[in-house]
Amino acid sequence: xxxxxxxxxxxxxxxKFCDDRDWSQFHNPKDLAxxxxxxxxxxLDLFRFKNEEQINKIMNGEKREQVxxxxxxxxxxxxxxxxxxxxxxxxxxxxxxxxxxxxYPIEKAKGCSEKYKDLK
Numbered sequence: 001x002x003x004x005x006x007x008x009x010x011x012x013x014x015x016k017f018c019d020d021r022d023w024s025q026f027h028n029p030k031d032l033a034x035x036x037x038x039x040x041x042x043x044l045d046l047f048r049f050k051n052e053e054q055i056n057k058i059m060n061g062e063k064r065e066q067v068x069x070x071x072x073x074x075x076x077x078x079x080x081x082x083x084x085x086x087x088x089x090x091x092x093x094x095x096x097x098x099x100x101x102x103x104y105p106i107e108k109a110k111g112c113s114e115k116y117k118d119l120k
Contacts, residue, residue: 007090011083014076027084035077043070 005013018024046067047055058067082089103116112119 007079007082010075011079011089014079015083018080024084027080029081029085032077032081032084036074036081039070039073039077043067043074046070 018027046058046063050058058064078089081087104119108119109116114120
């Protein structure tokens with residue numbers, strides 16, 4: 001697989017994979033949300049309580065593939081959730097970025113990690 005795939009193409013790949021296995025019956029919004037959360041937790045576990053040196057070893061060593069696996073598992077569930085619930089991720093991402101541009105104006109948010117309500 002190359003990097004020329006669109007989000008819709010990836011949703012089709014995930015959909016076919018699941019349809020071939022008759023998994024739609026298990027993919028209601030609740031179960032897919034649990035899948036996203038579970039996989040995100042597994043990604044978090046790789047980094048929990050690690051210092052910067054340990055994180056660098058993870059990202060540049062043998063656990064990098066495990067990080068990629070967990071990240072792709074999250075993407076899989078996000079794509080499947082969108083596919084099963086007719087959510088256009090491209091449109092929704094553009095909409096959300098536009099909202100965040102208003103919440104986090106460059107002049108207040110640049111280089112700052114504060115929550116929007118705490119920006120000065």
